[in-house]
Structure formats: C-alpha cells, structure tokens
Amino acid sequence: MGAYARASGVCARGCPDAAGPWTFSRALRPQLLPLCFFLLLWLAAPGARAGGYETCPTVQPNMLNVHLVPHTHDDVGWLKTVDQYFYGIKNDIQHAGVQYILDSVISALLEDPTRRFIYVEIAFFSRWWHQQTNATQEVVRDLVRQGRLEFANGGWVMNDEAATHYGAIVDQMTLGLRFLEDTFGNDGRPRVAWHIDPFGHSREQASLFAQMGFDGFFFGRLDYQDKWVRMQKLEMEQVWRGSASLKPPTADLFTGVLPNGYNPPRNLCWDVLCVDPPVVEDPQSPEYNVKELVDYFLNVATAQSRYYLTNNIVMTMGSDFQYENANMWFKNLDKLIRLVNAQQAKGSSVHALYSTPACYLWELNKANLTCLGGLACPVGHDSALNAPAAVGHSGLATFPGACSPEARQLEALVGPAANVGPYGSGESAPLNEAMAVLQHHDAVSGTSRQHVADDYARQLAAGWGPCEVLLSNALARLRGFKEHFAFCRQLNISICPLSQTAARFLVTIYNPLGRKVNWMVRLPVSEGVFVVKDPNGRTVPSDMVIFPSSDRPVHPPELLFSASLPALGFSTYSVAQVPSWKPQARAPQPILRRSWSHPLTIENEHIQAMFDPDTGLLMEIVNKNQQLRLPVHQTFFWYNASIGDNKSAQASGAYIFRPNQQEPLPVSRWAQIRLVKTALVQEVHQKFSAWCSQVIRLYPGQQHVELEWSVGPIPVGDTWGKEVISRFDTPLETKGRFYTDSNGREILERRRDYRPTWKLNQTEPMAGNYYPVNTRIYITDGNMQLTVLTDRSQGGSSLRDGSLELMVHRRLLKDDGRGVSEPLMENGSGSWVRGRHLVLLDTAQAAAAGHRLLAEQEVLAPQVVLAAGGGAPYNLGAAPRTQFSGLRSELPPSVHLLTLASWGPEMLLLRLEHQFALGEDSGRNLSAPVTLNLRDLFSTFTITRLQETTLVANQLREAASRLKWTTNTGPAPHQTPYQLDPANITLQPMEIRTFLASVQWKEVDG
C-alpha cells in the first residue's frame, strides 16, 4: 500500500486509526457517509484490493487535485497509412511520426522521476518495441514497473464502437493485451479503458470492457446535449450497467466523460503542433507570463471542478500525434506544476500533479464516489455522428476476412501440423493483426482517406497467403489426402476461376459453428450439366441458374446444391460435368415475365413471398407455420446528400449523414423482374435501374427470405451526392419504437426522437434517428415481428411507424469538413457493392430463436475450399476422409463457440458463449442456463488442464479483481465461491466464459 492511501485517510486494507469524516475543501462537495461505513463496505467486498495502483502519486486530501495526464493519440491509419504514421512519412499530409514520439517520450521520462505518460495503441508500440536495443527495452521495463509509463486500453487499436462486431473487438483487445502481458507482466496490464476518439459509445463495448477486467473507462466524444445534461446533473462520472442479462457487477463499468474531449484546456498546448506560448518565468522578459498563466490555470481548474463530484479532476495534456518533441510539453508542464503548487503557500487549495487515468480513477474510487446516475444509466449514442460511420467504406465493408476464424479453429484442431506441413509454413497471425487493425475507429468506420483504405485492404490480402498455407496443411492432415487447394476469395461476387473452368473438382465446405448446418452451396461454373456427389458418393440434387447475358456486371451460371455440414467440421462433395443428354442434369432457364395479372409468388414449406403485379416489388410475406401474413413493401430510395443549407453549412460526408430533404426519392417506382423456379431455389430478379438490382430468394427449408442487393456505381453526373437505402414498409403499429443490436450482441430499444437519459431537442430528423446496425434491426407490434439481418454493419432506422430502413451505399461529392478532407467518392473497388438482407417474419415470442441462430450463421458462414482432385495420400495412407467433425457431439443451440484458437505450445484459447439474452426466448426455452461437459467435447485433442480467465485471457479468473463502486442500487450481490469443474461448465444468458486449455492432440485416425 503506497503513501497515497495514508495521505487520503482511506484504509484499503484496514488501519486501526482510520476514522473521521471525509472532508472537502469546497462547499460544492456533497455530504458523504462516515468513512467507517465505507471501510466496512470495502472490507466486505470479496477480493477488493488495490492491485496495480501502488505506484500512483500522492494527492493532497484537502485540496483540489488536478491530475495532468500527458498522452498522445495515434490513429492506426487515418489521413496517412499505418506505416506512414509510424515512420513519419508524408508529413506534408499530416505531421506525424510515432517512432519519434516514443523515442522522445522515453528520454523525457528519464529526465525527471515525477513525469508520467500513457500509451495506448499497441499496433504502434509493439512495432517500436521490436526495433529497440536490449538496453532500451530494460529502461522501458523499469519505467513501466514504476508506473511512469502506463498503458491505457492496450488494444491493438482503439476500436470503433459503431461498426464493429463483438467478436472482432474481443480479438483485437486480446491481441494487444497479450503483447503487454508477455512483455511486462502485471506491471503492464492496463487498468483503464480509454476510448477518447471513437464517435459514440455502445453499451456492449462497456459490457465487454467490464468483462475484460477493466476498473474504469474514459471517453471523450458524446452528444453535446447529453454532455450538457450530465454536466448540470453532476453525472459526468457514473457506473454504466452494460448488460440487462449479466448479473451485476459483471458488466458494470465505471465510466467518466473527459472534460475537453481528449485535448488540453485552451491556451495550454505545448506541443510542436501547437502555437500556445510557453511558460516564461524571467520577469525581465517582455514575454513574462507566469502570473497570467497561473491565474488562468486556477480559474480553469476551479470551473471544471464544478461539474465533477470529488476533489480530483483530470486534464488530458496532449492530442493527435503529439509529443514528437516531448521536451516541449514536459518542460512547460514541469514549470506549470511547480508554479501552481507554489501558490499553496499563499492560500491556494489547488494541487497540480503528473498523473495517469488509472491513478485518477484510483482517487475516485478511494473517495467512494457514489454514482448518482444510477446503474441503469445507458449512455446515449451520438447518433448523428455514429450512424453514417456504420456504413463505412463499402470497399472495406465487403472485404471478406473469411480466412481468419476458420484458420484459427483448424490450427487449434490440428495442432502444430497445421503450421508446418506439406504446403510449407503457415500461420494465422498476420491476418489476425490485419483484422485487428481494421477495427480501428478510422478504418472500419469509413473515415480514413481512400489511399489508407486501400492500404488496409493490402494488409488483409498480405495476411491471406500464410493463412491459406495453414488451411491447406490442416485440411490435408484431416482429410488424409494432399490436394491442390484453391481458395476463391471473390466467391461472394460469383468469381472462382477453378469452378468456372474445371470439368470436375472437389468442394470442401468447412462449418465453423458448433452445430450442424445445412447450407446451399452456389458456385459459378461454365455452362453445361453437372453431377454432384455427397461425401458418401451418392448423387445429390443440384440445379443451375443462368443469368441473361445482358446483365451487368456479367454473371456466370451458378451451380446449386445443398450441403449437410457437421459441427465444427467439413464435408467434401465432388462435382463433375456430364454429357448434357443425361436426364437428371437439367438446367432450368429463367422465365421472363413481361406482364402478369395476379401476384407472383415464391415459396417453400415455411415462407411465401408475394410481388405486386403492377410494380414487381415485394408486397407481402407469409409465415406458413405461424399463419402470419404481413404486407411488406420493399424497395430502394436515395437521400440527396446535403452540401450545406441556410440552416447549417454542414455537408453530408464520411462522418456526417445529413440529407437535404426528409423524404427520400425512389430509385424507381417499379422493377423489371424475372422469375426462377427450380427444385432447389425460387428467385425473383428485380432490376430497378442500371445501377440498382436485387434477387429475392427462398431455398427449401429456409425460414427467412433472402434479399441480395447490388448497388453501384452510384451515378453522380447530376452533381447530387446520393445515400441509398433499402426500405421495408409495413402496417405494423410500432409506436415509434424499433430495435437494433449492440455490436452484434444484446438488443437495444430505440425510440424515434427520444433519448432515454435526457429530453432531446431533435435538430436532424433523419440522422438523429439513425443507429448502428451491426447484425440486425427489427420492428414489432407486440404480436408480430419483422427482423432484418445484415451481412455487414450499416446505419438503420424506423423513421415512421411500421417502417424499417438500412443504408446500403453512399457516394458524396463534398467533404464534410470533419478532418478527412476527401469526399466519399468510393471509386475503384468500393464503387459497386453486393450484400444481403435476411428477412424473418415471426411472432414476437418466437422471433429471438430465429434471429439469434441465423445471425450466428451469417457472421460465421461456411467456408468453401476447392480442389481440382487427383491428390495424393498424406498421413493416413487410406482413402481420403470426406467428412469430419471437431466435436464429439454438437453444442446446444444456445451455445456459440466464440473462439477456438492456438495460444502457445500445447495450449488453446477457448471461449464459449450463451447467445440468448435473459427471458428472450420462451418458446424453446433457449434463454435457460446451459451446462456443458468440456472433458470429452473435442475429437482431435484431450484437455489435460483447464484454467478460466477474464474475457481477454490476461488474468486468471480466480485471481482477477476489479475495483468496487458504491452505487445507488446498493452493494453488489454476494458472489458464490468460484470453482471450476471442466465436466460442469454452466453458461448463464449472455455469458461468455474464456478458458486456457492445456491439450494433447490425438493421432488423426478417424
């Protein structure tokens, strides 16, 4: 326990003389309960301790302590690429060089032991670290040990919160925090999450941070109305309950709003990038400014303290890419601290000190700050900023990063033989790092410059090579046969050279889910007739869909067959072209319908979709099982993007969605349509314009309608920027409410023109009601529910009752003046986008079972790998294995296998997740807790030892503890004693449990 505890009078570990009321020097402080009360609470809290705070500086208990936090904010790509930022290249675009920042900061920290600095982005730090000498590394280790260099957040990047999926967030945080744990141990473990720049904040992010073991969370950007209300109500710092399902305090996170975003107070920026005058102490100098500066600082500090509850306040001293010449900042901060504190002799009660976010948080915790906002205080999204960002650069949003989860699973299932095998050395790490970089708040959000977006794509592409080698090694091992595998990276846009040219080939389809899946395989082929055989050599039904040669872009014929896939495993099908006279090989032609008198229908055993005979648009969906019938009119519209108007000069752009008028214009009032009906698929092809088309389809057995849309290049020759939406209009009485997911996980209710924590003054009727949709959006009247699942993050809303809309593409001619300085033109690969919306109509009670399982399958879709055939035996010395499952029995539907990945020699990382919320599913009881036996779950390895960890696997669960907070809902419920029994792993609704498993791989013998 450090000196700070005695100075403050709080005894964390019980000192007998601790007594007496907490005293505040200023009248604004509310009366708090006697200290002994807190002491009792503290002692009663199981596991409460001050781990990691021993090195914090001493504060003055009877003064206003101003925690000055020197920091730099280093975007992992924005106006420049990651490498350009790291090395300081292209300083004409933006002056920024991260390597020099870290060099300079380390030297400056060594000059004075009171100086402190925090660093955040591990993508940059790890790169710098690997370029240092042993001697420098030792010096840095020492600085970290002493708390003078502190890591905050510690993710590979500071991820976006609007456009990211929770799985990707957990992965990128795990990557960064693992580097810190491996390099610095406990000393380097961040205590505080730090999202100072992401454009709005999601509840799921707070929940995940809490489960990662963070003690607190600070952010900078929020809706200006929200911020104003929090300031008035002294709610800038409060505990945020991140989950309605998880038992408190599992997802509770202390959350603080920083006073100046992440910048220093005005006039106090002493960086090479700033112009504020330095401290001039020489009274003879005409530039002498000490008195003026000290008075100013004292005023700023006092003013700021009015909006915070304790006698500690924080000031962020730094900003984007600052501290390249750290001496400038530290020299002036040294003087400021000395001069401000010298005023104490004259009666000042302000104490300035070098500090860090963790040390500031520690003082708040010791002050036993009661969170007036209450626990159930959701932070409102800054929706005006958030939503369009969720659309992202369409080129990036459509980038299949598909190799990643499959490769990591197979690496874990096969063991070292996946890394070194007949195809050479393979690894998943480069692609994992590229995927982590992509989660940065200027990457997946779409707020980077085009050349930077191109560079993100380059990094992903570079990661594929070693990933494909790994997949090939693993598949050869599991199949017992070497093949020349072909990975069709552009299968999502119907391009696959092998299937389009070969007369016979093998299709291996890998299912990354822990349950069996039936999946319709669609492969572009050459014209002809094909026979498809299943893993047992039996011919299975197949079909061919042919597209008219007038279609643009030109669409090759597609071969369809339904594949049955085992849990966490693969099936291999064979495809062969046969002479066309064979009777089973019939390639149906599309039926052209130029006019018709009655509604056109497509249907399967579960669903019927009807189309308006006059317009060719979708007009009704029927759920046959539940006997539900709902008129659903769906078509595409576009908003004319504002270039500024007399109300505001704000244009629509990469950050801002600001349409010119409230009512969007239809792309077309009707669609040319064609109908395809075969045994395996029923499709309506709609063409709205030269740049907008859609296929609405139903496969047998499918409970949803699939809408595959193609949009672009959006014409802007009329000089109008366009933001294209797909809109579903129904007669459902939805009372202004709709529902969106939070980072693909829990569902949040949204209400039109409403915020749950303040009275909204709505100034942007469309954008102000747009929210991020990562995987789904739905509307319901309490009886019937219409859910639309997305295959990527998009902005979405319900701007009138019964209506649902999703933004699918944007092309803008003007920059929005928020920093990127480029209009969102989406030239090149991003100009044309194809995506999918999956539509479910169900009763409100049964809807969750449908959308949860479908979303799981959409996010982790099966991966197709082709081979020309004619391979050689490998390892097995027998006939190739055509079917494989990594699980001895499939997982129950409520359990999602979130992570199965290699963690080190004979060590795997395993995450299991309950994917239903509390009370969400009553029909099939899928919200009930579920218990698993992990001992004999996997088929290729035996677990010899199991340890449970925090969500990011950087602390053992039994050893991890978080700071306890007193809330107005009372102390947290007593936790039951922790015990781990691998044969008895229970998952509560929405719970994720993370394990490190020591394993022994078995011989692959089938």
Ligand SMILES: [Zn+2]
């Ligand atoms: Zn940033």
